Amino acid sequence: MTGPEPDLPAGSEDALRGSTAKLVGQLGCQIVEGGKPRDQHLTVDAVMHEFGVTRPMAREALQALHQKGLVNLQPRIGATVQPLERWDLLDADVISWRLEVAPASQMRSLTELREVIEPRAARLAAVSRSAEVCHDLTSHARTLLALSEDPDFARRREGAAVRQRFRDIDAAFHRSLLAGSRNELFLRLAHPVVMALNHRIDRWSYGDEEPRLAPVPAAVGADTVQDYPVRPQPIAMWLHIGLAYAVDQGLATAAEAFAEAILAEIRRGRLHDPVVLARLRAGLRQFDVDGLPAAYRSGFRTAMAAVIDAGHVPIVVMGVSGCGKTTVGGYLADSLRVPFEEGDRFHPPRNRESLTNGIPLDDRSRSPWLAAIADRMRAATPEEGLVITCSALRRIYRELLRVARPDVFFVHLALDQDEARSRVAGREAHFMPASLVSTQFDDLEPLEEDEVGMTVDATLPPERIVAEVQTELARRIRAH
Numbered sequence: 001m002t003g004p005e006p007d008l009p010a011g012s013e014d015a016l017r018g019s020t021a022k023l024v025g026q027l028g029c030q031i032v033e034g035g036k037p038r039d040q041h042l043t044v045d046a047v048m049h050e051f052g053v054t055r056p057m058a059r060e061a062l063q064a065l066h067q068k069g070l071v072n073l074q075p076r077i078g079a080t081v082q083p084l085e086r087w088d089l090l091d092a093d094v095i096s097w098r099l100e101v102a103p104a105s106q107m108r109s110l111t112e113l114r115e116v117i118e119p120r121a122a123r124l125a126a127v128s129r130s131a132e133v134c135h136d137l138t139s140h141a142r143t144l145l146a147l148s149e150d151p152d153f154a155r156r157r158e159g160a161a162v163r164q165r166f167r168d169i170d171a172a173f174h175r176s177l178l179a180g181s182r183n184e185l186f187l188r189l190a191h192p193v194v195m196a197l198n199h200r201i202d203r204w205s206y207g208d209e210e211p212r213l214a215p216v217p218a219a220v221g222a223d224t225v226q227d228y229p230v231r232p233q234p235i236a237m238w239l240h241i242g243l244a245y246a247v248d249q250g251l252a253t254a255a256e257a258f259a260e261a262i263l264a265e266i267r268r269g270r271l272h273d274p275v276v277l278a279r280l281r282a283g284l285r286q287f288d289v290d291g292l293p294a295a296y297r298s299g300f301r302t303a304m305a306a307v308i309d310a311g312h313v314p315i316v317v318m319g320v321s322g323c324g325k326t327t328v329g330g331y332l333a334d335s336l337r338v339p340f341e342e343g344d345r346f347h348p349p350r351n352r353e354s355l356t357n358g359i360p361l362d363d364r365s366r367s368p369w370l371a372a373i374a375d376r377m378r379a380a381t382p383e384e385g386l387v388i389t390c391s392a393l394r395r396i397y398r399e400l401l402r403v404a405r406p407d408v409f410f411v412h413l414a415l416d417q418d419e420a421r422s423r424v425a426g427r428e429a430h431f432m433p434a435s436l437v438s439t440q441f442d443d444l445e446p447l448e449e450d451e452v453g454m455t456v457d458a459t460l461p462p463e464r465i466v467a468e469v470q471t472e473l474a475r476r477i478r479a480h
């Protein structure tokens, strides 16, 4: 069957080459999409007919697809569509067709590839520590941070140049990292890595908050496109700074951890994986923040603290009745932006009844209450966090809670018996009678040396107490 052979487009050879490339792209996408099933036979005539192109163009297109492994071209027989494992999956065109046809799955594959090679490349780069690579990485990382903070970045038209520059420098950064590994195979994979980077940035520049599944239309100026695209996350930029300077300082573990964290941030948009965070902590322990240029130190510290902090540990505000658990716990939860839970709520009715009648609780009656509190603590995810009140008077009670959550942090609000009694007596509408305060002090076993937590003077104003707790938590994060 011979299709109509249209006239050659009026114009140069360039135009012809351009339209052949377009034809290759159309056919490539069709094959990638499964529109031309495996083993389907493609003759030059059929291509001419379907696309209305000349014989030389059809032939050239099939040859190009043959080179990319999408079809198998045999003399006289024609082309046969090949299965995916035959495709040249690292070919730039094949990647871009797959990004166009199935962006989510191609991005997943590319990101998985990056997850394997980039942390390793970072480690190797830190070991090799080539002067040129160190210079490039640190300078690119600083430029990326500056560009990401450019007020125009997120503006559709005004920011186009900034975003383009960001895209170029980001590609250069990641290419330098792979080059720094001195592994030629890693460097050979720079192209797919850069395509994955570009794909994300191009999506930002169109203002998509959610990943788009369909290819983005070329009409950038259309009114339908959102005005405020996503910017690079500041944390991602600080991780690039960390990575660059870790390589520069020859710190392999830190470099690897930063590279891994960059990828974790891409994948989930957040850094909450406890394994990644643990490695990032180890990297930060190795890293010398004072080795950063002075202008970057405090920003870096703040950004890292926020990430490490993002995995909230559950906090138990403990102490005798009247010490201020409910008051201070509420403030503390607000200031940490985590949920607040009133531990008294977990008492079975009969415990409340006992207390109201002036009968102190014992280990037995406290057991279901502690179990319920432990359950609530178990349910608190690191993203969510939790501040919960619980007198947790005896060490064995705290051990129960620690079994539920080994990362628990206790805040003991300490005060003397007179103060506690006067506070409880002054408190209206509460089931706990002042007569029971002394029994609370009988049971109280203050935090011991080896218990993770802190003791604060409960007579300080609540805001002061909250500030002290926050300072201590931040100090521990840094010390980690």
Ligand code: ADP
Binding pocket: 319, 320, 321, 322, 323, 324, 325, 326, 327, 328, 389, 423, 424, 426, 427, 458, 459, 460, 461, 462
């Ligand atoms: P708990 O929950 O430990 O029994 P509360 O938070 O109910 O203690 O506080 C008992 C009483 O003490 C309340 O009247 C509260 O307003 C008061 N109080 C709590 N914390 C402080 C503080 N830091 N300084 C002064 N008064 C406080």
Ligand code: MG
Binding pocket: 325, 326, 327, 344, 389
């Ligand atoms: Mg209370």
